[in-house]
Amino acid sequence: MDSVISKPALRKKFLDRRRLTFSPAQRIQAESQVLAAARPLLDSLKPGEVVASYLSFDTEVPTFLLNEAILDSGLKLVVPCDLEQPRWGQLDPVQHTRALYRRFNPHPPLLSKEMHGNDLAKLGLKFIFLPALAVDRTQVRLGRGAGWYDQALAHCNLTSPPRPQLIALTHDWEVLQAGTLPHEPHDQLVDQVLTSSGRLQKLDSE
Numbered sequence: 480m481d482s483v484i485s486k487p488a489l490r491k492k493f494l495d496r497r498r499l500t501f502s503p504a505q506r507i508q509a510e511s512q513v514l515a516a517a518r519p520l521l522d523s524l525k526p527g528e529v530v531a532s533y534l535s536f537d538t539e540v541p542t543f544l545l546n547e548a549i550l551d552s553g554l555k556l557v558v559p560c561d562l563e564q565p566r567w568g569q570l571d572p573v574q575h576t577r578a579l580y581r582r583f584n585p586h587p588p589l590l591s592k593e594m595h596g597n598d599l600a601k602l603g604l605k606f607i608f609l610p611a612l613a614v615d616r617t618q619v620r621l622g623r624g625a626g627w628y629d630q631a632l633a634h635c636n637l638t639s640p641p642r643p644q645l646i647a648l649t650h651d652w653e654v655l656q657a658g659t660l661p662h663e664p665h666d667q668l669v670d671q672v673l674t675s676s677g678r679l680q681k682l683d684s685e
């Protein structure tokens with residue numbers, strides 16, 4: 480088993496590798512692969528149900544086609560709408576363009592409804608697709624380090640059923656052996672990982 484190294488060192492390692500190896504051509508391919516893997520999940524939902532996702536940027540696992548398919552299926556899509564505070568907004572299908580896919584997540588009024596985590600919990604959402612720099616087999620997720628998702632999810636009341644499935648999006652080389660990532664008490668565990676080559680896998684805390 481790899482030894483546990485610090486979160487900042489791991490973030491640098493994975494961001495450097497993304498910058499070096501994830502090309503624009505791979506990004507185009509990854510968009511379709513991610514959508515193909517997620518399609519059965521979307522097909523299991525009824526129009527009007529709610530899914531949370533994110534607007535990818537740079538070398539993140541790309542979500543444009545996934546989000547387009549969520550909207551085309553008549554599902555509601557909520558995405559982060561603030562880089563600092565854990566706030567979400569509902570994305571209107573007519574506002575969904577590639578121009579939104581930049582580091583600076585859109586602020587209201589581009590998003591029709593603004594909400595905090597506890598409002599999100601009330602929507603009864605089924606899936607949360609969230610970015611990760613890495614995950615390990617014990618369901619631990621490494622994020623960008625701002626604590627955004629850990630705080631946002633802490634407000635989502637994930638302990639009481641029905642709870643949404645948390646699906647982390649990573650590149651294939653970022654799915655790590657059990658115990659590789661440092662685990663702190665505030666870290667929100669994820670249920671599944673969806674990789675940029677289109678592999679959807681359940682993670683197991685055992």
Ligand SMILES: Nc1nc2c(c(=O)[nH]1)N(C=O)[C@@H](CNc1ccc(C(=O)N[C@@H](CCC(=O)O)C(=O)O)cc1)CN2
Nearest residue numbers: 533534535536559561562563584610622623625627628
């Ligand atoms: N697409 C996307 N949206 C997201 C996140 C994300 O990781 N990806 N977030 C996830 O939390 C939240 C926003 N938090 C973010 C925190 C840091 C960086 C960022 O780019 N950090 C730089 C380092 C900045 C520095 O310290 O100098 C980096 O990682 O290169 C981006 C988003 C909500 N929205």
Ligand SMILES: Nc1ncnc2c1ncn2[C@@H]1O[C@H](COP(=O)(O)OP(=O)(O)OP(=O)(O)O)[C@@H](O)[C@H]1O
Nearest residue numbers: 486621622623624625626627628629630633665666
């Ligand atoms: N529920 C919370 N309430 C308050 N602070 C929190 C909470 N969760 C995490 N934090 C703080 O956020 C900071 C970053 O946490 P951590 O290093 O685990 O980020 P991360 O999980 O990698 O990133 P992210 O959650 O943004 O994807 C830490 O200082 C941590 O104390």
